[in-house]
Amino acid sequence: MRKKIVAGNWKMNKTLPEAEQLIKELLNKINTEQKVEVIIAPAFVNLPLAVELTQNSDIEVAAQNMHFEDAGAYTGEVSADMLKAIGVEQVILGHSERRAYFNETDEVLKKKAHKAYEKSMTNIFCVGEQLDDRKAGKHFDVVKSQLQKALFDLPLQAYKKIIIAYEPVWAIGTGETATPEQAQEMHAFIRETLAKKYGQDLANNVRILYGGSVKPGNAADIFSQPDVDGGLIGGASLKAGDFDAIVEAAKKL
Numbered sequence: 001m002r003k004k005i006v007a008g009n010w011k012m013n014k015t016l017p018e019a020e021q022l023i024k025e026l027l028n029k030i031n032t033e034q035k036v037e038v039i040i041a042p043a044f045v046n047l048p049l050a051v052e053l054t055q056n057s058d059i060e061v062a063a064q065n066m067h068f069e070d071a072g073a074y075t076g077e078v079s080a081d082m083l084k085a086i087g088v089e090q091v092i093l094g095h096s097e098r099r100a101y102f103n104e105t106d107e108v109l110k111k112k113a114h115k116a117y118e119k120s121m122t123n124i125f126c127v128g129e130q131l132d133d134r135k136a137g138k139h140f141d142v143v144k145s146q147l148q149k150a151l152f153d154l155p156l157q158a159y160k161k162i163i164i165a166y167e168p169v170w171a172i173g174t175g176e177t178a179t180p181e182q183a184q185e186m187h188a189f190i191r192e193t194l195a196k197k198y199g200q201d202l203a204n205n206v207r208i209l210y211g212g213s214v215k216p217g218n219a220a221d222i223f224s225q226p227d228v229d230g231g232l233i234g235g236a237s238l239k240a241g242d243f244d245a246i247v248e249a250a251k252k253l
C-alpha cells in the first residue's frame with residue numbers, strides 16, 4: 001500500500017514573516033493521523049525557518065531546486081550539502097518552470113538526480129508534456145523520454161528516494177486540470193515504463209503524484225485513481241485552508 005503524499009510547491013512566494021504565518025496556520029490545521037505524508041517546499045531563504053517550525057510535526061520540508069555540483073563558482077546556486085546542513089533532505093527537481101525559464105535540460109536534470117541519489121536526498125522528480133505535445137498525441141513519448149534521460153541510469157535502489165510528479169504543463173497554474181482519467185492513464189503509463197526498466201516490484205512501490213491546478217474541489221476525484229498517489233500542489237498550497245482540505249481529501253482515500 002503506497003502512502004499518499006500531498007506536497008506544496010510555494011514557488012517564489014512568501015517573505016519570511018509571511019512564510020512564518022503560513023507555516024503556523026498549517027501546523028494548527030493539519031492533522032495527518034499518519035495517513036498522508038505532507039511536504040512543503042518554501043523558497044531557499046525560508047527553509048531554515050520552515051525546518052525549525054516543523055520540527056516534531058507531521059510536516060516535512062523540501063527545497064524547490066539545487067545545483068548538481070558540491071561547491072564552487074556557481075553564483076546564485078545552492079548545493080545538496082547546504083540543504084542537508086540545515087536539515088532539508090528532499091528536493092523538487094525538473095519542475096516545468098525550471099525547465100522552461102532556467103533552461104534545465106534532461107542532461108542537467110540527470111546530473112541533479114544523480115547528486116540527489118549520491119547525497120541520499122529524496123528527489124521529487126517532475127515530468128510532463130506541453131499542450132502541443134498532447135494535441136499531437138506525443139504526451140506519452142515526451143514523458144517517457146524525460147524519465148529515461150534523467151533517471152534511467154540510476155540503480156534500482158535509488159528509487160527508494162524518488163517520487164515522480166506528473167505535471168502536464170498545460171494544467172499548471174492555468175485552472176485547467178487533467179481529468180481523473182487523463183491523470184490515471186499517464187500514471188499507469190509511467191508505472192509501466194518503470195516496470196519495463198526496473199521490474200514490477202519497484203514500479204508498484206514508487207509513488208506518482210499528480211500536479212496541475214489541484215484544488216479542494218477536485219483533489220478527491222484525482223487522488224482516488226488507482227495509480228495516483230497524491231498531489232504536488234502549487235497555488236492552493238499557499239492557502240492553509242485549501243492545502244489542509246486537500247490533505248483531508250487524501251486522508252479519506
Ligand code: PEP
Pocket residue numbers: 009167171172173174175211212213214232233234235236
Ligand atoms: C506546480 O507548479 O507544481 C503546480 C501544480 O501548480 P498549480 O497547482 O498552481 O497548478
